[in-house]
Amino acid sequence: MSAPASKSPATLHDVAREAGVSLATASRSLNGSARKVNEAYRQRVVEAAQRLGYTTNLFAQAVAKGSTTTVALLVADIADPYFSSIAAGVINAASEEGLVVTIAVTGRNAQRELDTVRALRGQRPRVMILAGSRTTGSAFEEQLRLELSSFEDTGGKVAFISQDAAPFATVLLDNYGGARDLAVALAGLGYRDVAVIAGPPEIRTAEERLDGFTEGLAEHGITLPPERIIHADFTRDGGYRGTQELLASGASVDLVFAVNDVMAVGVVSALRDAGIVPGTGIGVAGYDDIPTVRDITPALTTVRIPLEDVGRRALQLATGTAYDGGTAGVGAGPEAIPTETIIRGSTPRR
Amino acid sequence: MSAPASKSPATLHDVAREAGVSLATASRSLNGSARKVNEAYRQRVVEAAQRLGYTTNLFAQAVAKGSTTTVALLVADIADPYFSSIAAGVINAASEEGLVVTIAVTGRNAQRELDTVRALRGQRPRVMILAGSRTTGSAFEEQLRLELSSFEDTGGKVAFISQDAAPFATVLLDNYGGARDLAVALAGLGYRDVAVIAGPPEIRTAEERLDGFTEGLAEHGITLPPERIIHADFTRDGGYRGTQELLASGASVDLVFAVNDVMAVGVVSALRDAGIVPGTGIGVAGYDDIPTVRDITPALTTVRIPLEDVGRRALQLATGTAYDGGTAGVGAGPEAIPTETIIRGSTPRR
């Protein structure tokens, strides 16, 4: 009795016919906002839709309404726990609002980021969220700004996650302050001879953390000699290699700060592979508090960012759903996300 | 001189007018397949588009063409490295083909998975990729099959990642074989008193790995008593708690196999927190070879799955781009992805 596999999805038209009502009525019963349709009709339409296995064609709906239900998320690397945690937050928040999120990866490449933004505009997303690694000094930066401004001029909303992004909404991460606090805490634990495995100089987040950390040390009268700052890739392998370089230099240090946790994980492995037990003799600290750092040995001292929240905030900021999540008082605004220093086994008191 | 922020994106119409050509010509120069348009015109159109900051409205295009450029990916948890690595593969492969991927998370909840599939159909994706954790025995299973079949009947393509999914294309993961090989290798290293932290019984992947492992042990004359099989959540915390339970039972074991790496990471942490040094006395093994397991201490013995490849394969399988990636000979087909036992420090020879 079942009809042979038809070759295309049921349309609203089909539903209307099946229910014996007009297209308009069908539309109104299924998706219309202002409910002004006879319950009896509505019933029949819904049943007909059910029977035909009808699902609204979101694209067609978008075209007709002139607005979509899409959120575009750009990340450097979705396999990096930092970004995947943020993505989880964005996706969860989005699905609560009936929005669908499309993810694109830019691989920390400014050119590619720009191209991606352009391509994504074709989707006419309601919101575009750019997570991570604003670079600085790139010729693309201005072009990106222009592209995004134009996107906003045509009704889109953009939200950045990271440092203040000029005219755009931003979920502010206080990289400077968090790193400063961390440095202060570590100095308090007795560390004095510090090295930093920093990121590529053009990654702003990395630089801010470096600066904040330096400042925190300075407050305790500790200086960070330039040769103790090693620039490396913003990845686990970057941390690993940076550490090898550090060790090769023969510098004698009692603490290594990597500007993010994935790098710090690399640091720990590199130390261990060099026969040094991290946490005894040399302390190690990171930044972000990605899930894994609890599970490496020793557990890593770091600065906690509530990653999932950050993602969720970014979405809400952009959609205007920015309810004040219980965080007492003061308006949402570009208030920085609170950061917390977490001391763990990788930096015992000296 | 710059025009005041217009309130909606330039349309093809605008471009055509600006360039002084017809709509059709504009369309053809910008997106048309068969190139049959005077170069001079094309030039002008492209310039006009440029000037107006025009980008094709993909939705409208989709409606007109009756086909989209969207790929929908369903994962249990995007923050889980297993899934985020697969996602990376899917996204990369997709972007190479000019496809955009939207990600939805199901949280290992069959009901939610079904709902999500239904919602996603509204996007009329070209492809739907379901990664992970097929459950068994759920009443939703049949409904899901129906929904997906109907999706395919209306022109969509679906691909599963995991065990054979009946009528749908599948990137086959040889959970059974991989686990068996692992067990054999471990038995060869001298382990005899084994416990397994298994996943929830209804997760098929978990069960297959358990069965394969049991079989491998049996080949060496080792039996796995039922009380040595502990079912726990398929997460890091599941592994942690499962291990606590195991320890509390007082069982004396020399090896713990967790059916996936995130659980194994929990096992390692739980052992350590209980004052036991993993790798000395008790060996630990996992499954998947997610990136972090190289960096915990001791490095984890596991079964490698080329996660990114798997994601990429799934997409290619669905789009029919399934080129034979150098893997000598034999057709693509539902050949299982090759698996590899990786022995690391967590399971030294006894």
Place this chain on the structure above:
DNA sequence: CTGTTAGCGCTTTCAA
């Protein structure tokens, strides 16, 4: 090769 003209599936005036 170019332009005209129907659609695609859905929403939304505007009358009835």
Place this chain on the structure above:
DNA sequence: TTGAAAGCGCTAACAG
């Protein structure tokens, strides 16, 4: 309230 009809932005015959 309901239905007819005019779009939304784009593509695809179809003539010219």
